[in-house]
Amino acid sequence: AQSVAQPEDQVNVAEGNPLTVKCTYSVSGNPYLFWYVQYPNRGLQFLLKYITGDNLVKGSYGFEAEFNKSQTSFHLKKPSALVSDSALYFCAVKVYGNNRLAFGKGNQVVVIP
Amino acid sequence: DAGVTQSPTHLIKTRGQQVTLRCSPISGHKSVSWYQQVLGQGPQFIFQYYEKEERGRGNFPDRFSARQFPNYSSELNVNALLLGDSALYLCASSLEAGSAAEEQYFGPGTRLTVT
Numbered sequence: 608a609q610s611v612a613q614p615e616d617q618v619n620v621a622e623g624n625p626l627t628v629k630c631t632y633s634v635s636g637n638p639y640l641f642w643y644v645q646y647p648n649r650g651l652q653f654l655l656k657y658i659t660g661d662n663l664v665k666g667s668y669g670f671e672a673e674f675n676k677s678q679t680s681f682h683l684k685k686p687s688a689l690v691s692d693s694a695l696y697f698c699a700v701k702v703y704g705n706n707r708l709a710f711g712k713g714n715q716v717v718v719i720p
Numbered sequence: 721d722a723g724v725t726q727s728p729t730h731l732i733k734t735r736g737q738q739v740t741l742r743c744s745p746i747s748g749h750k751s752v753s754w755y756q757q758v759l760g761q762g763p764q765f766i767f768q769y770y771e772k773e774e775r776g777r778g779n780f781p782d783r784f785s786a787r788q789f790p791n792y793s794s795e796l797n798v799n800a801l802l803l804g805d806s807a808l809y810l811c812a813s814s815l816e817a818g819s820a821a822e823e824q825y826f827g828p829g830t831r832l833t834v835t
Contacts, residue, residue: 611762639820650724650810650826651763658821697762701820707753707776708812708824710762 609634611698613711621719626688628714630681630698638700640681641708642672645695657681668692688718722747724813724827732833733801741796741830745813751775752794753824754786757808769794770816798832806834 610633620626632638639658643651655666662674672683681698695715699708725744733739745752751770755763765778769788783799792813798805808831812824 641823643826648828650726650828651812653823653825656821656823699762703820705776706751706768706814706816706820706822706824707765707778708755708763709765712760712762 609638609700609702609705609709611700611709611711613696613698613714615714617715617717619717619719620688622690623687626683626685626692626716626718628683628696628698628716630683630711631679632681632698632700633679634700634702636702638681638702640672640674641699641701642666642670642681642683643697643699643710645697645713647694651697654683688716690718690720692716693718724811724825726809726811726827726830728830729828730831730833732835734835735801735803737801738797738799739801739832741798741809741811741832742793743796743811743813743827744793745811746825749813749815749825750792751814751816752788752792753812753814754794754796755810755812755826756780757810757829759807763810766796801834803834806832808832 641656642654657674699710753768754766757763767786768776772788788794808829810829811827
């Protein structure tokens, strides 16, 4: 079975400071990893994905994520957080041949002005 | 281009009733997946459909069913509603069904409240 853990419920960061949202995964086989963001009363918006290749993946709105196979992690990062980045962030995983996403419980990010 | 659309936006039903939720995928996308998001949790996979055929089913009771139409739109039906069915129901579309590398694009969801 595939699963994702997002250990922190909420991440607070000051505007302009670096933002990191943590994610670890558990799969049998090679993982395909995704980050989505959800604003209040909205659906999920795709940010970025890791399939293969470079461990550092760049995505939308200045976000990037680093894949670490030995630590089974896929942490989301942004060098300088904006107040508008305040939202709910979900990490998700798929495995080869299976198109169903397995999501973590989500992390609420609060960027303080 | 229009994204994934879902209707209705909100819905209030009584226990025991039945509900139908609708989804239109992005133009050109042939696969639709349904997810249930209970407050405070991540979305849980319910169904995937591709070319009108069920390609996957999550751990949900038989009260949940779905179908896909020739135009690739989809309906999710839930019978004999329980209070625990209250959730945001998300529809996601993708080009194909079998590529795990492909991202899914989500609609705004239907908020179902069961009283």
